[in-house]
Amino acid sequence: FAGSFYEQYHPLEEIYSWINKISHEHPDMLEIILIGSSFEKRPLYVLKLTGRRNSPRRAMWIDCGIHSREWISPAFCIWFVQNAIDSYNKNPEITQMLDNMEIYVLPVMNADGYVYTWTTRRMWRKNRSRYEGNNCVGTDLNRNFDAGWCTKGASHDPCDNTYCGPYPESEPEVSAVAKFLREKKDSMKLYFTIHSYGQMLLFPYSYSYNQAPNHDELQNLANEATQKIRRYYRTRYSSGPGATTIYLAPGGSDDWAYDLGIKYSFTIELRDTGRYGFLLPPQLIQPTCLEVLTAIKTITHHVIENT
Ligand SMILES: NCCCCC[C@@H](C[SeH])C(=O)O
Numbered sequence: 001f002a003g004s005f006y007e008q009y010h011p012l013e014e015i016y017s018w019i020n021k022i023s024h025e026h027p028d029m030l031e032i033i034l035i036g037s038s039f040e041k042r043p044l045y046v047l048k049l050t051g052r053r054n055s056p057r058r059a060m061w062i063d064c065g066i067h068s069r070e071w072i073s074p075a076f077c078i079w080f081v082q083n084a085i086d087s088y089n090k091n092p093e094i095t096q097m098l099d100n101m102e103i104y105v106l107p108v109m110n111a112d113g114y115v116y117t118w119t120t121r122r123m124w125r126k127n128r129s130r131y132e133g134n135n136c137v138g139t140d141l142n143r144n145f146d147a148g149w150c151t152k153g154a155s156h157d158p159c160d161n162t163y164c165g166p167y168p169e170s171e172p173e174v175s176a177v178a179k180f181l182r183e184k185k186d187s188m189k190l191y192f193t194i195h196s197y198g199q200m201l202l203f204p205y206s207y208s209y210n211q212a213p214n215h216d217e218l219q220n221l222a223n224e225a226t227q228k229i230r231r232y233y234r235t236r237y238s239s240g241p242g243a244t245t246i247y248l249a250p251g252g253s254d255d256w257a258y259d260l261g262i263k264y265s266f267t268i269e270l271r272d273t274g275r276y277g278f279l280l281p282p283q284l285i286q287p288t289c290l291e292v293l294t295a296i297k298t299i300t301h302h303v304i305e306n307t
């Protein structure tokens with residue numbers, strides 16, 4: 001028996017029924033929000049997670065599954081929601097988080113690509129959009145945001161894995177997220193986008209080598225978070241601006257969120273560093289989620305105290 005529901009990977013249909021089930025079990029803490037649909041018309045569901053005390057004035061966002069082959073990412077979002085509900089009124093940091101933040105969680109942003117990795121090609125990364133005249137399928141959703149769009153580090157070639165799409169926010173998955181975050185931009189204080197693999201905590205910018213205005217604060221915060229992971233779990237995560245820590249990557253969701261005004265914006269590359277890569281075994285889901293939760297708690301605590 002391969003552990004609980006939260007220690008296994010699940011196909012999209014099972015994730016949708018989990019979203020329904022957990023929302024009905026905890027109507028006082030969870031609300032389902034439909035923010036749009038994918039290219040192939042699958043619904044994009046966001047879970048709004050809040051504590052049971054007075055309505056908080058800040059919001060934070062976590063999206064998972066931008067890249068379909070990174071299965072540990074949706075597994076983290078699902079694990080995070082369940083863990084938060086279980087820890088509320090038991091763990092002080094989680095209780096503080098839920099009582100001070102509306103937490104919006106998008107478990108599978110690239111719904112079509114995720115299905116495709118279960119049915120056809122496990123290593124698929126992009127979405128499944130098709131454009132007249134393009135002889136390849138799919139846009140890299142993490143190159144399609146309107147932030148330094150399609151400069152160095154993305155490709156105009158539809159057959160490339162970093163294809164930026166025909167224009168910024170061309171992809172329905174991207175436009176749905178951008179629309180939602182624009183609507184919430186006054187209360188949204190913190191942005192996380194969850195990827196794999198590489199064990200990194202990245203912050204803006206990736207579309208250029210310029211430093212973000214609050215670079216020192218973000219670097220110190222990222223160092224504090226990765227040092228906690230090192231101390232409690234012995235795992236090593238690197239940290240820094242995307243452009244110099246991993247590679248130039250324009251059109252990314254974190255840079256776009258940052259320039260929208262969300263001054264605490266992070267990309268987390270989960271486990272591992274290459275032994276299994278995207279094919280992380282299910283028994284490593286729990287340890288990965290535990291260490292990343294430590295980083296998220298550290299950062300969220302800082303944001304609550306400083307906004
Ligand atoms: N916004 C770009 C952050 C750095 C690159 C992140 C990785 C995740 Se697979 C990528 O999109 O290539």
Ligand SMILES: [Zn+2]
Nearest residue numbers: 067070195196
């Ligand atoms: Zn990714």
Ligand SMILES: [Zn+2]
Nearest residue numbers: 195196197269
């Ligand atoms: Zn990655």
